[in-house]
Amino acid sequence: MVHFVGAGCGAVDLITVRGQKLLSEADIVVYAGSLVNPDLLKYTKENCQTFNSARMTLEQVMDVLIKGSKDGKNVVRLHTGDPSIYGAIREQMDCLNKENIEYEICPGVSSLFGAAAALKAEYTLPGVSQTVIITRMAGFTPVPLKEQIASLASHQATMVIFLSTGLLGELKEELQNGGYKPFTPCAIVYKASWDDEQVVRGMVADLPEMAVRNNITKTALIVVGEFLGDDYELSKLYDSSFSTGYREAFKG
Structure with a gap:
């Protein structure tokens, strides 16, 4: 075995x-x-x-x-x-x-989730994004044409981008070409959960400089999306006016 x-x-x-x-x-x-x-x-x-x-x-x-x-x-x-x-x-x-x-x-705990923990963030905020796109830039391993970053960015969903720290100039352009505004919040999470973990927050337009300033060249995830902002809706799951299979809506 x-x-x-x-x-x-x-x-x-x-x-x-x-x-x-x-x-x-x-x-x-x-x-x-x-x-x-x-x-x-x-x-x-x-x-x-x-x-x-x-x-x-x-x-x-x-x-x-x-x-x-x-x-x-x-x-x-x-x-x-x-x-x-x-x-x-x-x-x-x-x-x-x-x-x-x-x-x-x-199975194991992916750095996808280690990064969210480091950011103290929720990828799927109501009213912001209910979809997480996991992808990478094309490198030694190509990416199918239908999965180019610009195409995926058009959904304006939460994006978690692996194996792309050395391509941040190209990544920035692809994200913006796909529809993300230059001021869209993003973060670079270096070695999530390791002793030398590093979290750098910024905007899409500043992605390459964020890495250069912090000497990050590999072993990092790039996360992009408005889930890193402050505006969102409260979950219906715990809304007193919303019935679930376990609780009736409050009618008082």
Whole structure:
């Protein structure tokens, strides 16, 4: 059995209870060393073999996972955040399927949510935005034409942009071309939940300068939208004049 485990967004205690248990039982751990907090490896047992996938190709990673599983070992593939978001796990699962090797996925706390916590913000404010768009700028990995930033920005929804800190000039132009005003609030969240977490707030027009002034070049999320402002409507869920399946509206 191979377990794909979400390591969480940085802080060691943000791994799930299940994820920590799987780490403690593992005979082999292949971890994403470029982003996973190395202190998580302290949860492993003394004789556990560890491999840093930042220095490995897909073929090398799969050799370790497949051989370990066929040798009857407990194998953990430790991904940053939640494996389902930019985790490149589909290609690994397909390789395991070809070898008839069973696997499971243990979800994790994505930096998407670590960033919201750092900002003390709610992505889905009533009357502001009820949609969160998770995306990235095109880089080494291209983005489908229908998912260009300008096209997505036209919705004026909350946007969380991964893997784009080195492209903030282009990102600013794309956001504005899509309809975001230059003064739309935004933030750069560097290493959400890590000890050296950094939160920089500003406006879309200032995105590149925000990063330069704070020496942020990678490992950050860009969040954009009016959810970072002060105007919103109260939720109907707790409105005394609104009935729910658990509570009648107040008629006094």
